[in-house]
Amino acid sequence: MDLQLTEEQQALVAALQDIMQDHAELPQERRLSYAWHDAGLQTLLGESGFLDAAREIGPLEAALVVFEAGKGIAALDTIGCGLVAPLLLPDLRIEGPVALVDRRDLGKAIRNLSISGTLLVDCGEDVALLPLAGFAIDSVDSIFAFPYGRFAERPDLSSARRLPGAGAAMRQWWRVGIAAEMAGAADAAIAFTIDYVKQRHVFGRPVGSFQSVQHRLVQRHGWAKSLYYLTMKAAWSGAESDAAIAACFAQTGIQSLMFDLHQFHGGMGVTIEHLLHFWTYRIRALQAEAGGLSASALAIAERRWTEAGSEVDAVPARVAGL
Amino acid sequence: MLDDLNRLEPFRAEIRSWLAANLPSDWQQGMLGAAEADHVAFQKWWFAKLMEGGYGAPHWPKEWGGSGFSFAEQIVLYEEIARAGAPRLILYFIALHHVLGTLLHWGTEEQRRRHLPAVLAGDEIWCQGFSEPNAGSDLANLRARAERRGDHYVVNGQKTWSSNAHHARYCLLLARTDPDASKTKGISYFILDLQTPGVSLRPIKQMTGASHFNEIFLDDVLIPAENLIGPENGGWAVAQSTLSSERGLSVLELAERMRQGFGLLLDDARKVRSDGRLPYEDDEIRRRLVDVHSRIEALRLLVNQQLTSILKDEAIGVEPSMIKLYYSDLLRDFTELGVAVGGIDAQYLQAVLMGSANETGYWMQDYLYSWAWTISGGSSEIQRNIIAERGLGLPREPQARAA
Ligand SMILES: Cc1cc2nc3c(=O)[nH]c(=O)nc-3n(C[C@H](O)[C@H](O)[C@H](O)COP(=O)(O)OP(=O)(O)OC[C@H]3O[C@@H](n4cnc5c(N)ncnc54)[C@H](O)[C@@H]3O)c2cc1C
Numbered sequence A: 001m002d003l004q005l006t007e008e009q010q011a012l013v014a015a016l017q018d019i020m021q022d023h024a025e026l027p028q029e030r031r032l033s034y035a036w037h038d039a040g041l042q043t044l045l046g047e048s049g050f051l052d053a054a055r056e057i058g059p060l061e062a063a064l065v066v067f068e069a070g071k072g073i074a075a076l077d078t079i080g081c082g083l084v085a086p087l088l089l090p091d092l093r094i095e096g097p098v099a100l101v102d103r104r105d106l107g108k109a110i111r112n113l114s115i116s117g118t119l120l121v122d123c124g125e126d127v128a129l130l131p132l133a134g135f136a137i138d139s140v141d142s143i144f145a146f147p148y149g150r151f152a153e154r155p156d157l158s159s160a161r162r163l164p165g166a167g168a169a170m171r172q173w174w175r176v177g178i179a180a181e182m183a184g185a186a187d188a189a190i191a192f193t194i195d196y197v198k199q200r201h202v203f204g205r206p207v208g209s210f211q212s213v214q215h216r217l218v219q220r221h222g223w224a225k226s227l228y229y230l231t232m233k234a235a236w237s238g239a240e241s242d243a244a245i246a247a248c249f250a251q252t253g254i255q256s257l258m259f260d261l262h263q264f265h266g267g268m269g270v271t272i273e274h275l276l277h278f279w280t281y282r283i284r285a286l287q288a289e290a291g292g293l294s295a296s297a298l299a300i301a302e303r304r305w306t307e308a309g310s311e312v313d314a315v316p317a318r319v320a321g322l
Numbered sequence B: 001m002l003d004d005l006n007r008l009e010p011f012r013a014e015i016r017s018w019l020a021a022n023l024p025s026d027w028q029q030g031m032l033g034a035a036e037a038d039h040v041a042f043q044k045w046w047f048a049k050l051m052e053g054g055y056g057a058p059h060w061p062k063e064w065g066g067s068g069f070s071f072a073e074q075i076v077l078y079e080e081i082a083r084a085g086a087p088r089l090i091l092y093f094i095a096l097h098h099v100l101g102t103l104l105h106w107g108t109e110e111q112r113r114r115h116l117p118a119v120l121a122g123d124e125i126w127c128q129g130f131s132e133p134n135a136g137s138d139l140a141n142l143r144a145r146a147e148r149r150g151d152h153y154v155v156n157g158q159k160t161w162s163s164n165a166h167h168a169r170y171c172l173l174l175a176r177t178d179p180d181a182s183k184t185k186g187i188s189y190f191i192l193d194l195q196t197p198g199v200s201l202r203p204i205k206q207m208t209g210a211s212h213f214n215e216i217f218l219d220d221v222l223i224p225a226e227n228l229i230g231p232e233n234g235g236w237a238v239a240q241s242t243l244s245s246e247r248g249l250s251v252l253e254l255a256e257r258m259r260q261g262f263g264l265l266l267d268d269a270r271k272v273r274s275d276g277r278l279p280y281e282d283d284e285i286r287r288r289l290v291d292v293h294s295r296i297e298a299l300r301l302l303v304n305q306q307l308t309s310i311l312k313d314e315a316i317g318v319e320p321s322m323i324k325l326y327y328s329d330l331l332r333d334f335t336e337l338g339v340a341v342g343g344i345d346a347q348y349l350q351a352v353l354m355g356s357a358n359e360t361g362y363w364m365q366d367y368l369y370s371w372a373w374t375i376s377g378g379s380s381e382i383q384r385n386i387i388a389e390r391g392l393g394l395p396r397e398p399q400a401r402a403a
Helices: A007-022 A039-047 A050-056 A059-070 A079-088 A167-199 A211-237 A240-252 A254-263 A266-270 A276-287 A293-306 B002-006 B009-022 B027-031 B036-053 B071-084 B090-106 B109-120 B235-243 B249-269 B283-311 B319-346 B363-373 B380-391
Strands: A098-102 A118-123 A126-131 A137-140 A148-151 A161-163 B126-129 B145-149 B152-163 B170-176 B187-193 B199-204 B213-224
Touching: A007 A039, A007 A050, A007 A059, A039 A050, A050 A059, A050 A079, A059 A079, A059 A167, A059 A211, A079 A098, A079 A118, A079 A167, A118 A167, A126 A167, A167 A211, A167 A240, A167 A254, A167 A276, A211 A240, A211 A254, A211 B283, A211 B319, A211 B380, A240 A254, A240 A276, A240 A293, A240 B283, A254 A266, A254 A276, A293 B283, B002 B071, B009 B036, B009 B071, B027 B036, B036 B090, B071 B249, B071 B283, B090 B109, B090 B126, B090 B170, B090 B235, B126 B152, B152 B170, B152 B187, B170 B235, B187 B213, B187 B235, B249 B283, B249 B319, B283 B319, B319 B363, B319 B380
Parallel strands: A098 A118, B126 B170, B145 B170
Antiparallel strands: A118 A126, A126 A161, A137 A148, B145 B152, B152 B213, B170 B187, B199 B213
16 A cells, blocks of 8 residues: 555545635624534535545545544535545435435434435345434534534435445444544544644743643544544545544544643633634534444454454464573 | 565565575574674675675665665565564664765765775674763763874763664774864764773673663763764764664554564463453453554654655655654554553563564563664654754744853
C-alpha cells in the first residue's frame, strides 16, 4: 500500500479543502449553539461530486473526503451518503444525507435523522433501506454537535427494501467512516488548540511554550496521526478486520484528547463561547456509534485469535527452557 | 511504497531462501546467557556469513565493498531479516552505519581507506563516545578536552554510556578543542583507537544484569592529528550527520521484529500458566493484546510513510522523532503486557539473549530493557520537544541558560 497520496488524490483533497475553507466560519447567530449543520455546504459537496468518490473512484478516496470534511466546523453527513450507501448500493444514487442506525436503536435519537432523506438500518444479516418521506420525525435537542432526530412512531421495517447479506459490509464501512470523521475532527481540534496556546499568554509567555502543554499535544497528535493511517489502511484494504481495528483504536484516545484540548483552553474550555466543542462533541457522538471500546476490542480478539480458523499471527520459534 | 516493493518479489525470495539455508535455526539456544567472548565470536561469524551472501553491507557503495542495494532493496532485506528472526548485528551497528556515513561525508580518503575495508572484513568493531556524565540530552555541554600539540591532540576527560566499547577497537569521539567558543562551536570529532595508552574502561552494570555499556576514561591520550574528522571546531555538524545516517531502516527492522514478537506474546497468553490460569481468558488481557496489536500496525504505517518519503527523495521533517517516540512508548506497553501475561513465572530476571530482538519472550528482561529505549538515542522528552517545536510549530521553551 502506498500511503502517500497520488497526484489525483492530492488534487481531490486540495479542491475539497478550498471549499471547506470558504465555509470555515460559523454564522454569528450559531455562536452559542451546540450543533451547526451547514445545509448549503452539504448540497455543494453533493453537487461538486465529492460524495460520489466511493462510486467513481474508490473507498480510499471516499474516506479521504470524510476525513477532510470532518475537519470542518459544521456537522455534515459524509459517512452515510459518501461512503456507506454508495458502497452498499453502487447502482442506486441517493440524494442527500443518509442516516445510519442499528435496528435495536430505532426507537432512540438517531444522528442526522432529521436532515436525512434515507435511513439504512443494520438488521444483523441484512440491511433495510427506508426512504424517510412521510415519517414524522421529532428533532432532538442534544449537545452532540450533530442534528439528532427520533421517529414519532417506531417505523415498521417489514415493507422496507432489503439488502440481503449486506449487514457486515454496512458495519464495516460505517466503522471506517466513523474512524475517518473522528480522525478529521481530532486533527482540526488539535490544530485549533495549537492556535489558541500560541496566542494566549500567561506569565509573559505563550501557554504553548510550556512543556507540560507541548508534550501532551505531541502525544495527542501522535494518536491522531496513527488513527489517520489505520483508517486509510482500512479504506484501502477493504478488510473487515482493518475496519474493526481502526474503529477500536479511534475509541482508545478520546478520553485524553477531550481532557487535554479542553484543559488547555483554561476557563474558556468549560464554556461554549469558544468553538472547540463543535469538533470534540462530534467526536463523542461518533464514538457512541463505534461499538464501545471494550466490546470492540474483545470482538477483534474473538475474530482474530479465538474462533476456529481465525487469522493466526505468526508465532516465531523461541528458545526452549532456560 | 509497497507498490514499489512488489517488483522486488524475486529478490525477496532469494533472500528468504538464503536465510533459510544459512541462519542456524538454534542460534538463540547458543546465545542465551552466552559468555561475552561467545557473543562476539557469533556476531563476527554471522556478519562474515552475511558478507559472503552479499547481505552484510547492503547500503554500502560497491566501490567500498558493499552491495550498493537500492533503498527499496534494503527495505526488503531488513523485512526478511526481521521475519527470519536473525540476530541483530549490534556489535557492528556503529561501524556499519555511523562510521560509514561520517567518513563518506566528512572523512579523508586516507581515513576511508584505513577503516572501511577493515569494517567489512569484520575486524573493526566501533563504539560511540559522545555522552558524558554532564552531557547527555544537553550533549553540547560536553567537557572532554582535546588540545593540539604538534602532530597530536592530547585528550583528557570522561565519556559514559558507551555501548559495546568493551568489544570495540575504535571510538567515534567528540571532544572540546576550543573551550572559549560558545557551546556547539568549539567541538571536534575524532577517531580514537581504544588501545592508545591512557584509555581505560569501566563496564556499567545495567538493571537487566547485563553490561552493554561503559565509562571511558581518557588521561593524556594522544590522538594523531590525521584522526580528526571534518574541520577542527566543526565537530557538531559532523555529529549531526552521524546521528541521521540510518535513514529509518533500523526502526523498520525493529517494527518488523516487534510484529514477529507479537506472536510470542499471543502464544504465551494462550498457554496455561503454572498457576493453572489461562491469561487469554481475561478480558483485560485480550483488550490489551488488541491495543498493542493495533499500535504495531500503526507504527508500521508510520514507518512505511517515512520510508516512502525517503524513496521519493522528499525532505524528512520530524517523522524520525515521532517514530522513535511511538516505538519506545509501545515497546514499554508491549513488554509490560508480557510480564502481566507471564504472571509469577515472568517475575524473575532471566539470562540475557545476546544479539536478540527487543522481544524475546523473557518478559522481565524485555520489560527492563524497554526502559533504555525511552532514554537512549535522545530521550522521549527531547523527542517531544523536537516535535512540538518543529512539527507542531509551538513556541520554543525559553532557554534556562544562555547557550
Ligand atoms: C542503553 C543506552 C545506550 C547508550 N549508548 C550510548 C553510546 O553508545 N554512546 C553515547 O555517547 N551515549 C550513549 N547513551 C547515552 C544517551 O545518549 C543518553 O543517556 C541520553 O542522551 C540522555 O542523557 P542522560 O542520560 O545524561 O540524561 P539527562 O540528559 O540527564 O536526562 C535526564 C532526564 O531529564 C530529561 N530531560 C533532559 N533535558 C530535557 C529537556 N530539555 N526537557 C525535558 N526533559 C528533559 C530527560 O528526558 C530524562 O528524562 C546510551 C544510553 C542508553 C540508555
